[in-house]
Amino acid sequence: MTNNLNSFKTLRLQGVGRNFGALNVLKDLTLEVRRGEFIALLGPSGCGKSTALNCIAGLLPTTRGSIWLDERRIDTLGAEDRGFGMVFQNYALFPHMTVRQNIGFGLKMRGVAKAEAEPRIDKALATVRLESQAAKLPGQLSGGQQQRVAIARAIVVEPPLVLMDEPLSNLDAKLRLEMRQEIRRIHAGLGSVTLYVTHDQDEALSLADRIVVLRDGEIRQVGTPEDLYARPATLDVADFMGFRNRIAGVVTAQSGATVTLDVGGVALTGMTHGAVVGVGGNAVAAIRPDDMVAVGDGGDGLPAIVEAIEYRGRDYFGQARGPGDSELFFRSGVKLGIGAPVRLGAEPGKVLVFTGSST
Amino acid sequence: MSIAVDDEHISTRMRLRARGWDGVTLLILPAVALMLGLFIYPFLYGFWLSFQPKAGSLFANYARFFADPYLYETVAKTLWIAVPVTLLNLLAAIPVAFRVRLMQRQRWLTTLLVLPITLGTVLVAEGLLNYLGPQGWLNRTLMLFGIISSPVKLLHNYWGVFLSLVITGFPFTFLLTLSYVTGIDPALEQAAATLGAKAASRFRHIFLPLLVPGLAITFCLSFVQAFSVFPSAVLLGAPAGPTRVISIAAYQAAFEEYDYSLASAIAMIMGFIQLAIVGGVLALRGLFYRGPAGGGKG
Amino acid sequence: MAISAFAVSDATAAPSMAAKPLSHRLWVTAVWTLIGFFLINLIAMIAAVITSSFASRWLRSWLPEGATTKWYFSAWSEFQLDDVLVVTFQVVFAVTALSGLIGVPAAYAMARREFPGKKLIMLLFLLPMLVPPITYGIPLATVLYRSGLGGTMAGVILANLVPTVPFVILVMIPFIEQIDPKIEAAARVFGASTLRLFTSVLLPLLLPGMLAALLLVLVRTIAMFELTFLVAGPTSQTLVVALYYAVFAAGVRAVQSIDAMAVIYMAVTVVWLIIALRFVNPAQIVTRAKQTKAH
Ligand SMILES: Nc1ncnc2c1ncn2[C@@H]1O[C@H](COP(=O)(O)OP(=O)(O)OP(=O)(O)O)[C@@H](O)[C@H]1O
Ligand SMILES: [Mg+2]
Numbered sequence: 015m016t017n018n019l020n021s022f023k024t025l026r027l028q029g030v031g032r033n034f035g036a037l038n039v040l041k042d043l044t045l046e047v048r049r050g051e052f053i054a055l056l057g058p059s060g061c062g063k064s065t066a067l068n069c070i071a072g073l074l075p076t077t078r079g080s081i082w083l084d085e086r087r088i089d090t091l092g093a094e095d096r097g098f099g100m101v102f103q104n105y106a107l108f109p110h111m112t113v114r115q116n117i118g119f120g121l122k123m124r125g126v127a128k129a130e131a132e133p134r135i136d137k138a139l140a141t142v143r144l145e146s147q148a149a150k151l152p153g154q155l156s157g158g159q160q161q162r163v164a165i166a167r168a169i170v171v172e173p174p175l176v177l178m179d180e181p182l183s184n185l186d187a188k189l190r191l192e193m194r195q196e197i198r199r200i201h202a203g204l205g206s207v208t209l210y211v212t213h214d215q216d217e218a219l220s221l222a223d224r225i226v227v228l229r230d231g232e233i234r235q236v237g238t239p240e241d242l243y244a245r246p247a248t249l250d251v252a253d254f255m256g257f258r259n260r261i262a263g264v265v266t267a268q269s270g271a272t273v274t275l276d277v278g279g280v281a282l283t284g285m286t287h288g289a290v291v292g293v294g295g296n297a298v299a300a301i302r303p304d305d306m307v308a309v310g311d312g313g314d315g316l317p318a319i320v321e322a323i324e325y326r327g328r329d330y331f332g333q334a335r336g337p338g339d340s341e342l343f344f345r346s347g348v349k350l351g352i353g354a355p356v357r358l359g360a361e362p363g364k365v366l367v368f369t370g371s372s373t
Numbered sequence: 374m375s376i377a378v379d380d381e382h383i384s385t386r387m388r389l390r391a392r393g394w395d396g397v398t399l400l401i402l403p404a405v406a407l408m409l410g411l412f413i414y415p416f417l418y419g420f421w422l423s424f425q426p427k428a429g430s431l432f433a434n435y436a437r438f439f440a441d442p443y444l445y446e447t448v449a450k451t452l453w454i455a456v457p458v459t460l461l462n463l464l465a466a467i468p469v470a471f472r473v474r475l476m477q478r479q480r481w482l483t484t485l486l487v488l489p490i491t492l493g494t495v496l497v498a499e500g501l502l503n504y505l506g507p508q509g510w511l512n513r514t515l516m517l518f519g520i521i522s523s524p525v526k527l528l529h530n531y532w533g534v535f536l537s538l539v540i541t542g543f544p545f546t547f548l549l550t551l552s553y554v555t556g557i558d559p560a561l562e563q564a565a566a567t568l569g570a571k572a573a574s575r576f577r578h579i580f581l582p583l584l585v586p587g588l589a590i591t592f593c594l595s596f597v598q599a600f601s602v603f604p605s606a607v608l609l610g611a612p613a614g615p616t617r618v619i620s621i622a623a624y625q626a627a628f629e630e631y632d633y634s635l636a637s638a639i640a641m642i643m644g645f646i647q648l649a650i651v652g653g654v655l656a657l658r659g660l661f662y663r664g665p666a667g668g669g670k671g
Numbered sequence: 672m673a674i675s676a677f678a679v680s681d682a683t684a685a686p687s688m689a690a691k692p693l694s695h696r697l698w699v700t701a702v703w704t705l706i707g708f709f710l711i712n713l714i715a716m717i718a719a720v721i722t723s724s725f726a727s728r729w730l731r732s733w734l735p736e737g738a739t740t741k742w743y744f745s746a747w748s749e750f751q752l753d754d755v756l757v758v759t760f761q762v763v764f765a766v767t768a769l770s771g772l773i774g775v776p777a778a779y780a781m782a783r784r785e786f787p788g789k790k791l792i793m794l795l796f797l798l799p800m801l802v803p804p805i806t807y808g809i810p811l812a813t814v815l816y817r818s819g820l821g822g823t824m825a826g827v828i829l830a831n832l833v834p835t836v837p838f839v840i841l842v843m844i845p846f847i848e849q850i851d852p853k854i855e856a857a858a859r860v861f862g863a864s865t866l867r868l869f870t871s872v873l874l875p876l877l878l879p880g881m882l883a884a885l886l887l888v889l890v891r892t893i894a895m896f897e898l899t900f901l902v903a904g905p906t907s908q909t910l911v912v913a914l915y916y917a918v919f920a921a922g923v924r925a926v927q928s929i930d931a932m933a934v935i936y937m938a939v940t941v942v943w944l945i946i947a948l949r950f951v952n953p954a955q956i957v958t959r960a961k962q963t964k965a966h
Contacts, residue, residue: 094567106560403773404774412807604897
C-alpha cells in the first residue's frame with residue numbers, strides 16, 4: 015500500500031473542511047505542497063491546526079473536500095494505509111513498550127525483518143540522542159525525552175509525509191534550538207514533505223520553506239517566511255507576526271505605496287502592500303515594538319504617557335498610553351520614568367498600513 | 374493550649390504530630406474500630422472457632438469437610454458454575470466494551486445495565502422463575518420460531534443458576550471492563566494506526582497488553598462474586614443436587630444444624646479458595662506492564 | 672489534549688463506512704446483536720414480573736386473561752409489608768447516616784494526612800469490598816448471635832456497616848483529595864475555629880461528594896441481601912429478605928402475590944436509583960475512584 019504512495023510529487027488539499035456538530039472548525043482548506051517542502055502551519059491556539067493535521071493523517075474523517083497525492087485520492091483511506099509519520103501533540107507513546115520497541119513499532123507493522131530494523135532503530139535513536147535511554151519505558155523519561163522518542167518513532171519508517179503537531183512545545187530553550195536543527199536535517203535527509211504545526215512564529219520562520227497562517231479554521235496567508243515577516247497580508251497576520259502596535263487613523267495623503275495617516279492630529283507615514291487606501295478613509299498602522307522608538311519629549315511622533323517600562327538587556331521596552339487611549343509598545347535607549355511624557359515614532363519603511371478601522 | 378501543660382506531655386504530642394498523628398488523623402479511629410470489631414475480629418474468631426469442633430480433634434471440621442462428599446463436592450460444583458460464568462462474562466464484555474467506548478451517549482445503556490446489579494440476585498431469581506419457566510416468554514418465543522419443539526428445562530438445575538449469574542454478572546463485568554477500556558488514551562490507538570497497524574494489530578499490541586492488568590482485576594472481582602452465589606443457587610438451582618454450592622453448605626451448617634464451628638470452617642475454606650485464585654491471577658498479572666495507560670504528558 | 676475520544680470514535684467508526692471491509696461490519700453487527708439480545712432478555716424478565724403482578728389468571732398463554740390490582744392488596748397484608756417497609760427504611764437510613772458519620776471523617780483523615788501504617792489501614796478498608804458478604808457474613812453472624820445482637824435491628828445495622836463504611840471512604844478519598852487544602856488553610860488564617868471551618872468551609876465543599884456516596888450506600892443497602900439475611904430475625908427483616916422468604920416458600924402463596932411484592936421492591940429500589948443517578952455516573956455503582964473527579 016505504502017509503496018505506490020511513497021513516490022508522490024505533490025500533496026493537494028482540495029476544499030478540506032471539518033465540522034464538530036454544528037461547529038465549523040476547518041473551512042475550505044486548499045493547498046498544494048511539492049515534495050521536499052517544509053511547511054509550517056501557524057496559528058493561535060484553537061484555530062484548527064491539530065484538526066487539519068488529523069484530517070490529513072486520516073485520524074479524523076473530513077466533512078468536505080478531498081486530499082490527493084498526485085492523482086490518487088487518499089482521504090478515503092484509513093490512517094494505517096496512508097503510511098505517513100505523525101508526531102502527536104501529546105506524544106502518545108506506548109507506555110508498555112521500551113523506547114526501542116516504541117521506535118521499532120512502525121517497522122514491525124510494516125513487516126521489516128529484524129536484521130534490517132535494528133540498525134535503523136539505532137540510527138533513529140542516535141538522531142534524537144537517546145542511545146542511552148533505549149531500554150527505558152516512556153514513563154521513566156523526562157517530557158523532552160518523550161517528545162524525542164515520538165519524533166524518532168515517526169521518522170524511522172522514512173515516511174513520505176511527516177506530520178508534526180507542536181513537537182517541540184515541551185523542550186527547554188536550548189534543546190528546542192538543537193532539535194529544530196535536527197528536524198530540519200531529518201527533513202532534508204528524508205527528502206519528504208514535512209507539515210509542522212506550531213503557534214510559535216520564531217519556530218515557523220526559522221524552519222519552514224513556506225508558512226501557512228491559519229485563523230478560525232481559515233487560511234489567511236501562505237508565503238515564505240521572508241514574505242510573511244515583512245509583508246503580512248492582513249491585520250490578523252500582522253498581529254501574529256509580532257506587529258503589536260495597531261494605531262487607527264485617517265488617510266491624509268497617498269503616493270504609490272507610501273501613505274500618510276492623521277492620528278489625533280499627528281502625522282504618521284507608512285507603507286501599504288495591499289489595496290490602495292483612498293484619502294479620507296479609515297486605516298490602521300501596524301508597527302513592531304522593536305521599531306517603535308521613543309524619541310524623547312518634544313520631537314516628532316505620537317505623544318504618549320509611559321505606563322510601564324522594563325529592561326530586556328541592551329534596551330528598555332515600555333508600554334505607553336497614546337492618542338485616543340491606545341496602548342502602545344515601544345523601545346527606548348534610556349530608562350524612562352513612569353508617567354513621563356514621550357514621543358513615539360517609527361521609520362516609514364517599518365510602518366504597515368491596512369484599510370479599515372482597528373479592532 | 375493551656376500554659377500549665379507539662380513539658381513531657383507537650384513533647385509526646387509534638388512527637389506524635391511530627392509523625393502525622395494529630396487531631397485530624399484521629400478521625401479514622403471510629404472507622405478502624407468498626408472494621409476491627411466487625412470484620413477482622415469475626416474472621417479471627419471464626420478461624421479459631423473452626424478449630425473448636427463440636428466433637429473430635431482440632432482438625433475434625435476440616436477432616437469432615439474433606440471426607441464427606443456431600444461437603445467437599447460443593448467446591449467442585451461451585452467452581453463448575455463460577456469459572457465458566459466468569460470467563461463467559463469477561464469474554465463477552467471485552468468486545469462490547471470496545472464498541473460502547475465509541476458511543477457518544479453511553480449513559481442510557483449503562484443505566485439499563487446497572488439495573489440488574491441494583492435490583493440484586495433475589496429479584497432476578499424471582500424474575501427468571503417466571504421468564505424461564507416452561508410457560509415463560511423465553512420458551513414460548515423459542516417454540517414460536519421453531520427453534521425447539523417442547524419447552525427446555527432451564528429452572529431448578531445448573532442452567533437456572535448459570536443464567537442468573539449472567540444477568541447480574543455480565544453488567545458488573547462489563548462496567549468494570551468499560552472503565553478500564555476508556556482509561557486507555559485514544560491517542561495511543563491513533564499513533565499505532567499512523568504507524569501502519571491494522572485494527573487487529575492495534576488490539577493485540579496496544580490494547581491487550583494495557584488491558585491485561587485491569588482484566589485480571591475484573592476477573593478476580595467477578596469470580597469472587599460468582600463463587601459466593603447464594604440466593605439464586607437456592608431459588609433457581611437444585612440446592613440439594615448439582616447447584617449445592619459451598620455457601621449453601623456453610624449456611625446449612627450454621628442455621629440448620631446450628632454447628633457454627635463447622636460453618637466457620639466452611640467459610641474459611643471458601644475464603645481460602647477465593648484468596649488462592651485471586652492471588653494466582655494477580656501474580657500472573659505481575660508479569661505485565663502495570664503503569665498508567667496514558668500516552669503522554671504527566 | 673486536542674483530539675478527544677470523540678475524534679477516535681469517528682476515526683474508527685466512520686471513515687466512509689462503505690470502505691470498511693465486510694468482516695468489520697459483520698463484527699459490529701454481531702456485537703450489537705449480543706448487546707441487544709442481553710437487553711431484550713433483561714427487559715422481558717422485568718416485564719414478566721410486572722405483567723404477572725397485575726394478572727388475574729395467567730396460565731399457558733402469552734398474556735394473562737385479565738388485569739387486576741388485587742394482588743397488591745393481598746401481598747400487602749399477607750407479607751405485612753407495612754411492617755417490613757418501616758423496618759427497611761429504618762435500617763437503610765440508619766446505615767446511610769452512620770456510614771456518613773463514620774466514613775466521611777475517616778476519608779478526610781486518609782486524604783489529608785500521611786502517617787505510618789496508612790497502607791495497612793487502606794488494606795483494612797479495601798478487604799470488605801473485595802471479600803463477598805456471604806464469606807465474612809457467616810463468622811460475623813456467629814459473633815453477633817453470640818453477643819446477643821443477632822436477630823435484632825441493631826445487629827442488622829451493624830452488619831450492613833461493614834461494606835458501606837469502606838465504600839464511603841473509598842469514594843470520598845479522591846473527592847477530598849481534589850479539594851485544594853489551601854482553602855482550609857486560608858480559612859484558618861482568617862481565624863475560623865475548627866467548628867466554623869467545618870460547617871462553613873468544609874461541609875459545603877464536601878456535600879456533592881457525600882450526597883453521591885450516601886445515595887449509593889442507600890441503594891446498595893436496600894438491595895443488600897446476604898448480610899441482612901444472615902443476621903436478621905423475624906422482626907428485623909428488610910424487604911429483600913422478605914422477598915427471598917416469599918420466593919423460597921413459593922407455592923404457599925399465589926405467584927402473582929409474590930410478583931406484586933417484587934414490583935414493590937423494584938419500585939422502592941428504582942426510585943432511589945433514579946435519584947442517585949442524578950448525581951452519579953451509573954458506572955460508579957460498580958467502579959469507584961475514577962469517575963469521582965467528574966464533580
Ligand atoms: N472532538 C471535538 N469536538 C468538538 N470540538 C472540537 C473537537 N476537537 C477540537 N474541537 C474544536 O475545534 C477547534 C480547533 O481545535 P484544534 O485542536 O484543531 O486546535 P489547535 O489549533 O490544534 O489548537 P492548539 O494550538 O491549542 O493545539 C477548537 O475550537 C476546539 O474546541
Ligand atoms: Mg493542537
